Amino acid sequence: xxxxxxxxxxxxxxxxALADKLDDLKEAGTARIAIGNEPPFTAIGxxxxxxxxxxxxxxxxxxxxxxxxxxxxxxxxGAMIPSLQAxxxxxxxxxxxxxxxxxxxVAYSEPILCDAEALxxxxxxxxxxxxxxxxxxxxxxxxxxxxxxxxxxxxxxxGVPRDRLVVVPDAQSGLKMVQDGRIDAYSLPVLSxxxxxxxxxxxxxxxxxxxxxxxxxxxxxxxNKRDTALRDAFDVELAKLKxxxxxxxxxxxxxxxxxxxxxTNREALCAQQ
Amino acid sequence: xxWDWEFAASIMPQLLAGFRITLIATAxxxxxxxxxxxxxxxxxxxxxxxxxxxxxxxxEFIRGTPLLVQLYFxxxxxxxxxxxLPALTAGVIGMGLHYATxxxxxxxxxxxxxxxGQWEAAKAxxxxxxxxxxxxxxxxxxxxxxxxxxxxxxxxxxxxxxxSAITVLELMNQARSVANSSYRYVEPMTLVGVMFLIVSVIxxxxxxxxxxxxxxxxx
Numbered sequence: 249x250x251x252x253x254x255x256x257x258x259x260x261x262x263x264x265a266l267a268d269k270l271d272d273l274k275e276a277g278t279a280r281i282a283i284g285n286e287p288p289f290t291a292i293g294x295x296x297x298x299x300x301x302x303x304x305x306x307x308x309x310x311x312x313x314x315x316x317x318x319x320x321x322x323x324x325x326g327a328m329i330p331s332l333q334a335x336x337x338x339x340x341x342x343x344x345x346x347x348x349x350x351x352x353x354v355a356y357s358e359p360i361l362c363d364a365e366a367l368x369x370x371x372x373x374x375x376x377x378x379x380x381x382x383x384x385x386x387x388x389x390x391x392x393x394x395x396x397x398x399x400x401x402x403x404x405x406x407g408v409p410r411d412r413l414v415v416v417p418d419a420q421s422g423l424k425m426v427q428d429g430r431i432d433a434y435s436l437p438v439l440s441x442x443x444x445x446x447x448x449x450x451x452x453x454x455x456x457x458x459x460x461x462x463x464x465x466x467x468x469x470x471x472n473k474r475d476t477a478l479r480d481a482f483d484v485e486l487a488k489l490k491x492x493x494x495x496x497x498x499x500x501x502x503x504x505x506x507x508x509x510x511x512t513n514r515e516a517l518c519a520q521q
Numbered sequence: 522x523x524w525d526w527e528f529a530a531s532i533m534p535q536l537l538a539g540f541r542i543t544l545i546a547t548a549x550x551x552x553x554x555x556x557x558x559x560x561x562x563x564x565x566x567x568x569x570x571x572x573x574x575x576x577x578x579x580x581e582f583i584r585g586t587p588l589l590v591q592l593y594f595x596x597x598x599x600x601x602x603x604x605x606l607p608a609l610t611a612g613v614i615g616m617g618l619h620y621a622t623x624x625x626x627x628x629x630x631x632x633x634x635x636x637x638g639q640w641e642a643a644k645a646x647x648x649x650x651x652x653x654x655x656x657x658x659x660x661x662x663x664x665x666x667x668x669x670x671x672x673x674x675x676x677x678x679x680x681x682x683x684x685s686a687i688t689v690l691e692l693m694n695q696a697r698s699v700a701n702s703s704y705r706y707v708e709p710m711t712l713v714g715v716m717f718l719i720v721s722v723i724x725x726x727x728x729x730x731x732x733x734x735x736x737x738x739x740x
Contacts, residue, residue, distance in 0.1 A: 326701025333704065353704050396701025410535075414688050415698060421597070425688075428600035430608075 269478045270313065273338060278317040279310050282328045282337040284394075286419055286436070287443045288502035289343030289361060289467075292322070301502040305360050305489070306341040306469055308498060312485040324417075326396020329353050332472050339482075343437065345398045345465035351518035355479045358486055359466035359517055361499060362508035363437035365399055366457035368426055368445060377433055379460040380406035383413075392416040392431040399435040402462050419444050426453060435459065439503045466509055466517050529708040532699045536709065539695030540716050546612055546691060547678045553617025554677065555670070558624025562632060563654070565625065584622040589683050591615050596687040612684040620677050627669045631662035664735040671728050675721060692716060 273279050283290035283303055290300035298320040307318055323331055328340045332354060343363075346356055367377055375389065376382070383389045384407035391408055393399035395415040403413050414431050416422040422434035423444055436444070438457040445455055458464075469486075471479040489495045496506035564576040583591070592615040595606065606614065635658050643653040682693035690698075696709035703709075 324697075324701070326697065329704040330700065330706050395698055401702065410698075411690065415690075415694065416688065417686065424597055424600075428605055430600075430605065 269338075269475045270315075270481055273310075273315045273478075274313075277315065278319045279306075279315050279339060280319045280321065280337045281306060282323045282331055282340045282342055283320045284325055284328075284342040284344075285322045286343065286394075286440050287447075288439050288504070289437070290320075290341070292320070301361055301499045301504055302341040302343055302467065302469075304498050304502075305486075305495065306339065308489055308494065309469075309482055309485045312488070313481055324396060325394050328396075329470070332470060335472070338471070338475075338478075340470040343440075343467045344470055345467050346514065346517040346520075347398065347401070347465070348518055348520075350470070351514075353473075354470040355473050355476050356468040356470050356514055356518070357479055357482050358514050359468050359509045359512055360486070361504050362464055362466040362512070363439050363504070364458035364464045365402065365435060365462040366438040366441045366455050367433040367435050367459060368423070368441045368453060368455055369433040370426070371452050371454045373454065373456055375432060377456065380408060380435075380462065383433070384408045389433075390414055390431045392422050392425055392434040394418075394422075394436070397436075398465060402459075403435065406461075423448055423450075423453075437465075442503070463520060464508070465520075466512060468514060468517075523707075524711075525705075525708060528703070528705065529712060532703075532709060532712070535695050535699060536692060536712055536716070539690060539692035542609070542690060543678075543681045543692040544720075546609065546616065546681050546684060546689065547674070549613040550616035550620065550677055550681075551674050553613060554620035554624050554673070557617060557621035559628055561621060561625035562628035565629065566632070580622045580625055583619060588615065588619045588680060589686060591619060592683060592687050608684075608687055608689045612687060612689045615687075616677055616680065616684070620673055623673050624670060627666050627673070628662070630669075631666040632658060634665060635661050667735045668728060668732045671724070671731055675724050675728070678720065678724075679717060 281303060283292075283298065283300065285292055288300055289302050290298070292298055298318060303318060303320060310318065321337060325342070325344065328337075328342060328344055329350065331337050332340055340354070343361055344350065346359070350356075369375075369377060375386065377389070380391070380403045383391045383403060390412050391403055392414045393403060393416060395417075400413065400415070404410070414425070416425060416431075416434065419436065419440065422431075422436070425431045426434050427450065434441075438455070441455045441457070445453060469482055471482070486495075490506070490510055495510075499506055499509075561576055561580050565573050565580065567573045567576075592612065595611045595615045596608065599606065599611075639657055639661065640653070643657045648657065681691055684691050685694035685697065688694075692713055696713045699709040700706045
């Protein structure tokens with residue numbers, strides 16, 4: 249009896265405080281978001297301004313909700329969900345693709361940005377890499393990917409052993425490591441690698457896309473599981489944004505397809521292995 | 522926040538694999554630091570002005586810049602000059618070089634503590650420089666240095682997580698990779714702390730013993 253009472257108290261206690269999360273954000277005037285500094289998903293300009301498709305959509309939706317400002321922190325992909333759970337950020341808007349285990353850990357909005365996976369490697373693809381399984385089968389091949397990212401998981405699932413799967417801290421390091429020959433290829437979503445390659449201006453590299461056998465993923469804004477009310481409010485405004493065509497005007501200049509995000513939904517993406 | 526024993530047990534093999542790398546990096550780094558440190562210390566005492574000043578400058582330069590910056594330099598900048606070291610080698614060299622400068626100061630202190638009379642006696646008995654160092658100076662200078670050296674070894678051991686910045690899959694990096702895919706920090710980080718603590722506690726006991734054995738003044 250006593251334990252049930254305690255359990256009931258524990259369950260009930262946090263709810264009233266968190267139900268008005270949106271009011272808290274409105275009062276503060278800023279929402280804290282996690283980003284990855286991986287253009288075109290997320291970017292920080294030379295002037296320190298946060299841009300990229302994901303924060304731009306989030307800014308538009310939060311503005312419609314009455315939260316004027318965004319405060320971004322750059323985090324490792326793997327550290328984003330723990331930070332959200334620990335209450336260090338209010339939302340993740342970073343191109344963190346929906347996957348079943350992530351959907352279990354956070355409350356995703358409806359899909360926002362969709363992209364396939366790609367490989368950055370020396371021009372002409374001398375070793376003929378087409379899929380993650382190719383890296384598993386070649387005992388010498390070394391693949392780089394961000395720690396805790398979708399690519400790392402796909403590569404591990406394809407059988408690439410841990411010691412040949414190099415955890416690369418950021419995109420610039422990944423590019424440098426391919427140039428230096430430390431890794432045979434670096435894997436990120438297509439648009440990220442295209443952006444990285446264009447900025448580097450390195451004619452000795454190329455992007456192979458899409459990676460065979462890797463599905464197309466979509467991200468959404470991710471919220472703490474306790475903040476589903478905020479997530480639902482976000483979804484309502486996001487739907488309006490998609491409806492009005494404003495959504496396409498924000499993300500298409502970055503190279504993303506608005507149609508891809510509109511034609512699918514959270515349930516389908518969360519079920520996709 | 523709750524502790525999950527089953528999860529903790531399931532990640533142990535991965536963490537132990539990282540711990541092995543941590544221990545290897547520490548051991549190799551210590552060898553590099555001990556040998557290079559002695560070289561620095563002796564060169565710094567050289568009668569050739571250019572050699573001693575030059576070494577002094579290099580030591581102060583390395584001692585005065587952060588280890589993390591040096592690691593980035595060795596790993597990401599040296600390849601531009603055509604030197605491409607594997608991650609672990611780069612890490613061992615970086616840590617070894619950095620701690621060699623500290624070790625050289627310890628050596629210097631130990632060498633300077635050998636009384637002038639010993640040098641004069643060596644000269645009087647017609648020993649050459651090599652014989653003087655090997656048979657007279659170092660045997661007296663090294664034992665008092667051992668506790669201080671062991672202290673730096675312990676400090677270096679605790680700095681190995683910095684190697685995760687240059688993609689060495691040591692203990693800290695393995696723990697982060699666990700947290701990256703499980704979204705749990707409690708178990709991996711606690712276990713990392715416990716593993717470091719176990720080695721540190723054992724080392725402290727060993728240090729006490731070394732101090733009693735060698736550290737006593739005028740024993």
